[in-house]
Amino acid sequence: MAETVIDVLQATAERRGAEPALVAKRGGTWRKTSWEEYLQTVLAAAGGMIELGLAPRQGVAILGYNRPEWFVSDLAAIAAGGHPTGIYTTLTPEQIQYVLDHSEAAVVVVESEDDLARILPLRERLPRLRAIVLMEGESAEPGVVTWSELVELGSAVPRPVVRRRIEGLGADDLCTLIYTSGTTGPPKGVMLSHRNIVFVGRVIVEHLDIHPGDSIISYLALSHIAEQVVSLHAPIAVGACTWFAESLEKLRENLLEVRPHVFLGVPRVWEKIQAGVAAAGAGASPIKKRLVRWARGKGLAGGYADQRGEPLPRFYGLADRLVFSKVRRRLGLDRARYCATSAAPISLDTLEFFLSLGIPLLEVYGMTECTGPATMCTPERYRTGCAGFTIPGTEIRIAEDGEIQMRGPHVFLGYYKNEEATREALDADGWLHSGDVGALDEDGFLRVTDRKKELIITSGGKNVAPQPIESKLKSIPSVALAAVVGDRRKYLAALLTLDPERLPGEAEAAGSAARDPAAASRCAVFRAYLERQVEAVNRTLANFETLKRFAVLPGQFTIEGGELTPTMKLKRRVIEERYAAEIEGLFA
Secondary structure, eight states: OOOSHHHHHHHHHHHHTTSEEEEEEETTEEEEEEHHHHHHHHHHHHHHHHHTTOOTTOEEEEESSSOHHHHHHHHHHHHTTOEEEEEOTTOOHHHHHHHHHHTTEEEEEESSHHHHHHHGGGGGGOTTOOEEEESSSOOOSTTEEEHHHHHHHHHTSOHHHHHHHHHTOOTTSEEEEEEOOOSSSSOOEEEEEHHHHHHHHHHHHHHTTOOTTOEEEEOSOTTSHHHIIIIIIHHHHHTOEEEEOSOSTTHHHHHHHHOOSEEEEOHHHHHHHHHHHHHHHHTSOHHHHHHHHHHHHHHHHHHHHHHTTOOOOTTHHHHIIIIIHHHHHHHTOTTOSEEEEOSSOOOHHHHHHHHTTTOOOEEEEEEGGGTEEEEEOBTTBOOTTSOOEEOTTOEEEEOTTSEEEEESTTSOOEETTOHHHHHHHBOTTSOEEEEEEEEEOTTSOEEEEEEGGGOEEOTTOOEEOHHHHHHHHHTSTTEEEEEEEOTTSSSEEEEEEEOTTTHHHHHHHHTOOOOSHHHHHHOHHHHHHHHHHHHHHHTTSOGGGOEEEEEEOSSOOOTTTTSBOTTSOBOHHHHHHHTHHHHHHHTO
């Protein structure tokens, strides 16, 4: 049984040989890398890193968008005995310096000359940094080598040198460092072992029904464990082929070219696809609109019937032929056996929208500290609005205070250089304390309700979970994001941001002349329209959960602005500080 990530790579390369492992577009043409080429490039790059001065147990940081060189750098760092760390491209220079210093990076691999320009000014404050590798382009800066120079350096290193580093790896050794997105303070380095990653890779392959040769598209941030597991490690475990999107902007175009068998989207991606489908449907003829409305009714009923193990409604097959199959083909999802959503809460409106089109979005719940998934849904076993069942070979329990806790071979080694935080997260019996609140139903499905530390306690002593309310508010078509506030207050209120893509159509329906969020935030007609929709949400809530007031912000919550983490979670502390005046106005 293969024990380390490199063992798995070598075994798969031996089996799959000349078959494609990686596909990326270069000069407008898709270029394939075989499994054998993949392995040999990893070994050469590992030798190059050793030649540049990477010692065992030192860090290698990677900054750039998804591409074959990112994967090779990650695996080469592991093969050389180091630990790779992905850096979010959205981080500030100060945040980048923190990760480089904390991870003890001796080598930094950057994608472009622009990325290089972000690293160079930091060098004098990073005494451990030995070299910078530039994936694309050239530089005359001392200590900077190009990608071809790295591979050439490594090709000259005797293979036994790299082999000894690989043979020194153990299943329970640190394999990779993933930095948390830092919702409550500086990011923590999550130490994942080879055992963690190999176990989860195999679980995903087995239960998501991934086959050798299947196509998977890589486009989400590789600094996040979800993307690493789905597009890097699971394909290595089975011999699937990873295609690299050219950019987030070209994702829709690339989906049509790749037609993946497995597709993971964070909620914001699914919301954008939903908005695009809805916008396309708005221009259809009255007859076509009636057909789609009829088909979606069959689709929604059929989706829920399927979950209950009941027969599909009459004419579901006809609806699939006339509508659903065409939608899947136009989205590039006609071959997708598994469409997943993870990383953040998703609204019931979005889940039911896709369910009504014959595309069930299967939720996955987890965290970096358990190597990604703790629970998952499968096409054979899923429930809309639930986060799935416990992945095989692991345990989940709900503590007395409602906290979700997990134990198993997917649970991390601890936080890098932070024993205090490790003790807080991992108890003496090996249970990982998630910080999330939830419940398991009689069928073993998990429902996540909120974060323990984000619970709002009103002045009346009521404990309120803001995330479910925010999820309902996001189901209002024009709302992009919502932040519920009201800790130690008499009632709850909310800050709303508007979706620039869906707003024009919604404003027109409301009779408002506004066509952008800033104008809509000032428009009395549009506000009255929103008030009716917020009131409809209130009717679904307990009395103490209802929103008494709300403010519409003219701008957006963004990663760059600091209100969102790189995985699109709300940074509540930042929002409360930045919009303190607006919040006070809601309770005046």
